[in-house]
Each structure stands twice: as structure tokens, then as C-alpha cells.
Amino acid sequence: xxxxxxxxxxxxxxxxxxxxxxxxxxxxxxxCPLAGKCGGCQFQHMKIEKQREWKSNFVTKGLLEHEIEGYxxxxxxxxxxxxxxxxxxxxxxxxxxxPHYEAPTKxxxxxxxxEEIGFQQFMTRRLVxxxxxxxxxxxxxxxxxxxxxxxxxxAKEGLLNNRKKRKRHRRxxxxxxxxxxxxxxxxDDEDGNPVVVTDNKEYMTTTVKGIKxxxxxxxxxxxxxxxxxxxxxxxxxxxxKPSASGKVPSHLIDCYCGSGLFALSGASKFQLCVGIEVQExxxxxxxxxxxxxNIKNCQFVAASAEAIxxxxxxxxxxxxxxxxxGDFPRDQTVVVVDPPRKGCSGAFLEQLYxxxxxxxxxxSCGPATQARDAKGIVEIGGYEIVSxxxxxxxxxxxxxxxxxxxEKR
Numbered sequence: 001x002x003x004x005x006x007x008x009x010x011x012x013x014x015x016x017x018x019x020x021x022x023x024x025x026x027x028x029x030x031x032c033p034l035a036g037k038c039g040g041c042q043f044q045h046m047k048i049e050k051q052r053e054w055k056s057n058f059v060t061k062g063l064l065e066h067e068i069e070g071y072x073x074x075x076x077x078x079x080x081x082x083x084x085x086x087x088x089x090x091x092x093x094x095x096x097x098x099p100h101y102e103a104p105t106k107x108x109x110x111x112x113x114x115e116e117i118g119f120q121q122f123m124t125r126r127l128v129x130x131x132x133x134x135x136x137x138x139x140x141x142x143x144x145x146x147x148x149x150x151x152x153x154x155a156k157e158g159l160l161n162n163r164k165k166r167k168r169h170r171r172x173x174x175x176x177x178x179x180x181x182x183x184x185x186x187x188d189d190e191d192g193n194p195v196v197v198t199d200n201k202e203y204m205t206t207t208v209k210g211i212k213x214x215x216x217x218x219x220x221x222x223x224x225x226x227x228x229x230x231x232x233x234x235x236x237x238x239x240x241k242p243s244a245s246g247k248v249p250s251h252l253i254d255c256y257c258g259s260g261l262f263a264l265s266g267a268s269k270f271q272l273c274v275g276i277e278v279q280e281x282x283x284x285x286x287x288x289x290x291x292x293x294n295i296k297n298c299q300f301v302a303a304s305a306e307a308i309x310x311x312x313x314x315x316x317x318x319x320x321x322x323x324x325x326g327d328f329p330r331d332q333t334v335v336v337v338d339p340p341r342k343g344c345s346g347a348f349l350e351q352l353y354x355x356x357x358x359x360x361x362x363x364s365c366g367p368a369t370q371a372r373d374a375k376g377i378v379e380i381g382g383y384e385i386v387s388x389x390x391x392x393x394x395x396x397x398x399x400x401x402x403x404x405x406x407e408k409r
Contacts, residue, residue, distance in 0.1 A: 026050040031091060032134045039122040041135065041396040052084040052392055055400040059390050062371035069379050080385050084400075085234070086392030089226040093395065094136045095185040095206075096223040099144070100127060102178040104155035114155035117148055117181075135396055139194035140183045147181065147198070184217050185225075208232060208261065211293050215259040215285050222261075224393045231363065231391050231401060236266045238361050238387070238405045239334040249359065251333040253325065255308065255348070260286030260300060262336045262363075267298040274315055274325055275300040276308060301325075308348060309355045326355075333357040343369030353381040360406040365393075367402045377406050384409050 001022075003015040020027070030036070030044035043051045063077050071077055087093075099119060104112035118130030131148070132141045154160050160179075186195040186204035197204045200218030207213070209229050215221055222228045242248050250271040254263035257275030259282060267273045267290075275286050277300070286300040301312040314322040335357045337344060343366055344352075352360065353376075360377060364370035367390075377383050383406035391401040 034128060034130060037121060038118065038128045038130060039120045039124075040130075040133065042122075042398045044396045048086075048090050048395060051395065052086060052390075055390055055392060055398075056081065056084050058398075058400065059367045059371075059388065059402050062368045063374065063388075066371045066375045068371075068375045068385075071378070071385060077388070080388045082387060082389045084390045084392050085227070085230050086395065087226045087230070089224075090395035091134050092137055093224050093226050094133070095140070095225055097133055097136050097140055097144070097183050099130060099181045099183075100178060101151065101181070102127065104158075104160050106161075110158065112155050112158045112161060114152045114160070117151060135394075136183070137185050139185055139196050142194075143196040143198070144183050147183075182217060186217075187212070209265060211264055211289075211295075213259050213261065213264075213289050214292065216281075219282070219285070220258055222393065227391055227393050231393070231403070232262065232265045234389055234391070234403050235262050235336060235361055235363060236269065238403070239266060239336065239359065240269055243331065243358050243407070245331065247332050247358075249332050249334045251328045252336065253309075253328070253333065253357070254336045254338075256338045256340075257286055257300060258282050258338070260289050260298070262338065263298050263300070264289055264293060264295055267295045271297065272315065272323070272328075273298040274312070276303045276312060276325070278303060278308075306347065308351050310351075328357075330356055331358050334359045334361060336361045336363070338363040339369075341366035341369065344373050349373060349376050349381075352377070356381070356408065358408050362404045362406065364402050364404070365399070367400060370402055370404060374404060374406075381406075382409050383407060 001020050002018040004018050005013045005015040007014040026047045027045055028047055032041065032044055035041060035044040060074065060077050060081060063071060064074065099117055101117040102115060104114045107113045116127035116129040118128050121128045132145060182198055182200045184197045184204060186197050187207050189195050197217040202217050203214055204217045205212050205214045206221060206225065209232055239249060239252060252263060252266055252270045252273045254273065254275040257263055257277050260275050263273040263275040277283050280302050283300045283302045290298050299315045301315065304311040310326050312325050314324050316322050335352065337360060360383060362370060378385065386405040386407050389403040391403065393401045
């Protein structure tokens with residue numbers, strides 16, 4: 001290739017690609033004409049097999065960088081690393097997109113013009129105009145195209161130009177603001193017609209492996225309904241394996257539980273499941289989902305971030321007895337952790353080590369922070385890594401989910 005260097009560091013340089021002189025056998029023609037310009041996708045020019053190989057290597061590199069005791073070499077990590085799991089739906093899979101637009105530009109006394117509606121350009125904060133997104137599900141693209149037409153019409157009439165004051169500096173001029181749009185694919189309606197939600201405050205429903213999850217459209221929920229069942233299967237399969245002593249786990253604690261995905265999905269396999277969240281709204285959604293799906297052995301409780309395992313109120317078992325989370329049998333308890341990209345807080349990890357469950361099942365959207373947390377779980381918590389399972393949740397992009405299983409030594 002021919003490349004133009006724009007930044008030199010001590011041990012590497014950053015450059016822009018100018019021209020491909022000899023294409024790799026793994027290079028393919030992107031499906032999207034904006035590939036390389038739009039910042040949404042990074043890998044459309046790569047065969048899917050090569051994308052998944054890159055993602056597997058990324059997980060390995062992150063673990064090696066943290067030099068975890070017992071897993072400092074590539075052989076030790078490779079022995080635990082499973083092939084990247086994914087599906088054949090590598091386009092038309094994404095069930096949520098959030099395009100942006102800037103305030104329309106004034107071009108006359110009473111005329112305005114909408115410029116770009118789309119996503120940020122690669123390596124900049126400027127927008128690129130995106131007419132349709134090939135990784136989004138077809139129903140979203142159909143609704144998005146309709147919305148684009150309506151927005152251009154409203155912009156021309158000056159209906160989208162709302163002046164808002166800046167709060168930080170009193171003397172600063174008012175500024176025209178744009179907006180971020182939402183398009184989220186929900187379950188089909190009763191007549192089988194696709195439903196796309198555009199109001200981030202509206203409730204919507206997504207069915208995963210026969211369980212209906214109702215949540216506010218603006219809240220977090222995974223955005224690939226093809227790979228999501230594989231992730232649920234991976235979590236539950238790992239959680240249910242007998243320990244070395246032969247005991248089958250009977251209690252599941254789902255931390256960062258959100259609307260209850262893993263706890264509700266695994267409830268039929270456990271004696272008792274408890275979902276713990278610090279956000280009251282998430283607890284309301286998860287409790288509603290348990291009731292709507294007639295799941296009686298799964299309860300959701302709010303807990304203080306400073307005492308995640310000791311502050312929740314007692315939960316009621318099916319026989320009517322009450323039990324505290326802190327009293328769960330450690331040798332038959334599995335803790336599922338699914339934190340945001342920044343990973344687990346130090347305070348949470350300290351509580352996890354003290355609680356000391358038999359098994360920790362850790363799903364992450366940030367393998368780098370997961371590797372950081374894994375070092376503490378192994379070296380301070382006293383666990384061993386059983387397996388590492390990457391999931392290709394977002395083909396054509398650099399993003400990856402990773403499931404790590406830890407067993408108490």
C-alpha cells in the first residue's frame with residue numbers, strides 16, 4: 001500500500017491509506033458505498049473469516065498485555081480460547097441505529113436547507129450523509145428513508161430550527177441545535193407487520209428464546225437478535241455445569257441485570273434467580289417482565305453500589321421462605337456479570353471477591369476492560385479461567401462481545 005503518515009509516536013506511526021497497490025486475498029469489495037468514510041463500520045473490506053480472526057486476536061492481545069498470573073503466554077490463553085461465535089447474518093442484522101443531523105442552514109429570508117443526516121465520518125466529528133445502512137434490518141431502513149424525506153420537508157419550512165441557550169457562558173450566543181434520531185426494531189404487531197420505534201421514551205418488546213422483554217426504547221438492550229440467543233445459550237450453558245465437586249449450581253445472581261435478560265432466561269434451570277441493579281427503573285422493567293412471563297422464582301432487587309451483595313432486601317422462595325442474597329450457598333451460586341464498556345468498578349470487584357461464589361460468568365462488550373478485571377478476579381479473587389468465548393455481535397465493525405468463565409480454585 002501507499003500511505004501518508006500524519007503522526008509519529010515512539011514505537012509506531014499513524015497514517016492514512018492513499019492507495020492499495022497489491023490487495024490481500026482477504027480484501028473484498030464493501031457492500032456500502034460509504035465504507036471507509038462513514039465511521040459506523042470499519043471492516044467491510046475484509047472477509048468475515050478474517051474479521052473474526054482479527055477479533056479473536058484482539059481478545060488474546062488484551063489478555064497478554066495484562067500479564068495475568070498463569071496466563072502470561074499465548075499458549076495458556078489459546079488453550080482457553082474458543083472460536084468466535086457468530087451467524088450468517090452479517091448484513092441486515094442490526095436492530096437499532098441512531099443517526100444524527102445538524103440544525104438546517106438558512107439559505108434565504110424564510111428558507112432553510114437540511115444538510116447531512118447520518119453518522120460521524122471516520123476519525124472526525126463531522127457527519128456523512130447516509131441514505132440507508134446495510135447492517136440495519138430492512139424494516140429500519142424503510143422507516144429511516146421515510147423519515148429522511150419528512151425531515152428535509154420540515155427543514156425547508158424552518159420547523160427544525162430551535163434556538164437554545166448555552167448554559168455555561170451567559171454571554172455566548174444562542175446556538176442552533178440538531179438532533180439524534182432513534183430507529184429500533186421491535187417484535188412484529190398482531191398482524192405480523194414490522195414495528196420500528198422512534199420515540200426513546202416509548203415501551204417496546206423483544207422476544208428472545210420465547211421470553212418477552214419489555215423495556216423503554218431508549219434503554220440498553222442488545223442490538224443483534226440473531227446472535228443474542230447464542231450469547232444467552234453460552235451464559236446458561238456455562239452457569240449450569242456441575243462444579244469439580246459434582247454439585248450443580250442452584251442459585252444465580254445476575255449483576256448489572258438491566259431488564260432481566262440472563263436471569264429470566266435461566267430461571268427455569270435454577271432454584272432461585274436474583275437480578276441486582278442500582279437503577280430503580282431497570283428493576284421495574286425486569287420485575288414486570290418476570291410477571292408477564294409468569295416466572296415466579298426470579299426476583300429483582302435494587303442494591304446500593306457500595307453493598308451490592310449485602311444491601312438487597314430478602315427474596316421470597318417458592319415455598320414461602322425468605323432468604324438473603326448474602327446467605328446463598330457459595331458452592332452452588334453463580335454470579336453473572338454484564339457491565340458497560342468501562343467494565344466493573346473496583347468497589348464491585350472487591351465485593352465480588354468477598355462474596356466468593358463458586359463461579360463467575362462475565363459477559364463484556366469491552367474485552368480490554370474485561371482483561372483488566374480478569375487479572376484481579378484471578379490474582380486477588382482466587383479464580384481460574386475456564387474458557388474464553390468471543391461473539392461476533394456486530395459484523396463489519398471492530399466491536400465484539402466476549403464471555404469469560406471463572407471457577408473458584
